[in-house]
Amino acid sequence: METTPTNLQGLLFIDDEEGVRRSLVRALKHEPYNVYAATNGQEGIDFIKEHTLEIATVVSDYRMPGLDGLETLKIIGGINPEITRIILTGYATMEAAIDATNAGIDGFLTKPFDNVELRAKIREIWVRKHLRQFVSEQIYAEINRSPTSLAPRLSEVTVLFSDIRDFTRMSQHVTPQELVDFLNNDYFTPMGDIAYQHQGTLDKHIGDSLMVIFGCPVSRPDDALRAVRAAVAMQRRSLQIDARLQNPHLRLRTGIGIASGKVFSGIMGSLRKKEFTSVGMAVNIASRLQSLARGNQILLDEYTMEKVGHEIQATPLPAVSVKGLDTPIPIFSIKVD
Numbered sequence: 072m073e074t075t076p077t078n079l080q081g082l083l084f085i086d087d088e089e090g091v092r093r094s095l096v097r098a099l100k101h102e103p104y105n106v107y108a109a110t111n112g113q114e115g116i117d118f119i120k121e122h123t124l125e126i127a128t129v130v131s132d133y134r135m136p137g138l139d140g141l142e143t144l145k146i147i148g149g150i151n152p153e154i155t156r157i158i159l160t161g162y163a164t165m166e167a168a169i170d171a172t173n174a175g176i177d178g179f180l181t182k183p184f185d186n187v188e189l190r191a192k193i194r195e196i197w198v199r200k201h202l203r204q205f206v207s208e209q210i211y212a213e214i215n216r217s218p219t220s221l222a223p224r225l226s227e228v229t230v231l232f233s234d235i236r237d238f239t240r241m242s243q244h245v246t247p248q249e250l251v252d253f254l255n256n257d258y259f260t261p262m263g264d265i266a267y268q269h270q271g272t273l274d275k276h277i278g279d280s281l282m283v284i285f286g287c288p289v290s291r292p293d294d295a296l297r298a299v300r301a302a303v304a305m306q307r308r309s310l311q312i313d314a315r316l317q318n319p320h321l322r323l324r325t326g327i328g329i330a331s332g333k334v335f336s337g338i339m340g341s342l343r344k345k346e347f348t349s350v351g352m353a354v355n356i357a358s359r360l361q362s363l364a365r366g367n368q369i370l371l372d373e374y375t376m377e378k379v380g381h382e383i384q385a386t387p388l389p390a391v392s393v394k395g396l397d398t399p400i401p402i403f404s405i406k407v408d
Contacts, residue, residue, distance in 0.1 A: 081105045081126040082193070085115040085143060086159070087135045091182065095130070098186040099193075104128075112138030112146075119147050119154070126154060128197055130180070133160030144176055155197045159184075223337025228286035229298040229329060229375060230353050231271065232361035233262060233305060236324045238279040244320035253321050254279060257312050262305050262325075269301035274348050280361070284349050287336040295331050295378035299405070302327045302369045306407035310367065328360025330372040352395060359393045360402060369405040376403045 082104040084095045092108040099106050105125070109115035112135055119126055129147055131140040138146075144156040157178040178196030180189065235241075235258065242250055259276060266273055266283045270291070274282040283301070286294035305327065313323040334351030353372075360370035371385060383405070390399035 080128070081107065081122065082128045082130070083107045083109060083115055083118060083126050084130045085109045085112060085135070085140070086132040087111055088132070091132070095184075095189070098184070098189050102190055102194075111135055112140070112143030115143055116146050116150070119150050123151050126151075128155040128157065128193060130157045130159050130193065133158055141176070148175060155200045157193065157196055223335065225333055226287040226290065226336045226349070227294075227332070228284050228290075228334050228336070228349060228353065229295040229331040229378075230334070230349065230357040231266075231283040231285070231298050231302055232280060232328045232357045233283075233302075233325050234280040234327075234361050234364075236326055236366040237322065241320055241322065245318060249318065249321070253318075257316070257321075257323055258325075261308050261312065265301055265304045265308060269297045269304070271298065271301055272347070282354075282357075284334075284336070287334070287349060288347070295329075295375050296382060298329055298331075299369070299371065299375070299379050299383050302329060303405065303407055306367050306369060310407070324366030326361055326364030326366060327369045328357045328362070328364055329369065329375050330354075330356035330360060331375040331378060332356070355395060356393050356400065359391070363391060363402075367407050369407065371403045371405070373401040373403070 080103070082099065084092060084106065086092050086095070086108070087110055089110075092110075096106050096108055107118065107122075107126070109118055112131065115129065115131065116138075119129070129144065131143050133140040135143075140158050140160070144158065147154055148156055155177050156175075157180055158176050159180045159182055161182045177200045178192070180192055245253070258279070259281065262281060263273055266281075269285070270289075271283040271285045272287065274284050276282075283298070285298040285301075291297070306325065309323045309325050316323065330353045332351065332353035334349040334353050336347070336349040338347050339350075356372050360372065364370045370388075371379075376383075376385060385403035385405045388402050388404050390401050392399045
């Protein structure tokens with residue numbers, strides 16, 4: 072087993088040709104990977120079993136003695152489905168591409184390879200697998216240019232939580248299919264589109280709530296302002312959707328909470344389920360404010376208000392208590408009619 076130590080994430084390259092292995096190790100010498108090389112599929116599989124948590128990406132040659140590349144990557148995906156799996160082949164046929172796609176492989180590379188193109192393509196495939204569905208085109212492009220963008224770190228962000236008012240009551244009066252269609256078509260999709268348009272990262276859906284982060288993985292000076300503008304746009308869109316809903320049991324009235332501060336952001340979870348998310352007091356405060364907000368209302372914490380007060384008008388409200396804080400915090404309200 073050949074190795075080249077660096078410091079960010081593990082990449083395993085599997086190829087039976089020593090010259091190709093050495094070429095790829097050299098090509099990735101200055102990238103932020105720990106690069107390992109195996110001589111055949113079984114050796115690569117055994118290495119993954121011993122180092123499951125250390126490897127983020129596996130690149131395997133297509134045609135090798137014994138297990139071929141597709142068989143090897145299928146088995147590796149069964150060991151850890153979070154590993155990005157890339158097939159490398161000198162036989163760039165449509166049949167090979169279809170085989171790789173049908174096997175659930177994340178990317179397809181051809182050889183001989185150009186070093187610069189190889190590095191960019193590996194990074195692009197990894198980012199696409201892990202984050203593509205959660206961010207806008209612009210943020211995706213920025214992440215793709217920087218291989219360290221998704222490294223866990225402490226970030227200054229603005230967090231937005233949105234939740235449908237009276238959702239539990241409504242769910243008792245409609246069919247499961249009607250409820251799913253309502254959530255997907257009238258809430259998650261239009262609100263997610265607004266988050267993308269304002270360069271937010273859709274962190275997660277929790278029941279009828281959604282969480283959006285502004286400032287990570289890509290930070291900008293106006294993160295807080297874009298978060299508040301996104302919230303206003305969401306509330307206006309909710310009013311429009313609510314006015315055209317035909318089912319008398321379904322209403323789209325949302326409460327939104329926004330808070331800013333330092334959070335820890337990164338890809339977290341188990342081998343079977345990971346997500347890019349953030350944890351910290353700003354998340355807790357935003358969630359608490361969302362729970363207090365009435366329909367069509369946006370509540371902001373004081374730190375967010377300090378950042379946006381030069382452009383956004385909001386009404387001061389009595390301070391509220393938040394779990395984990397010793398004293399109540401000042402909050403501000405924006406009502407969208």
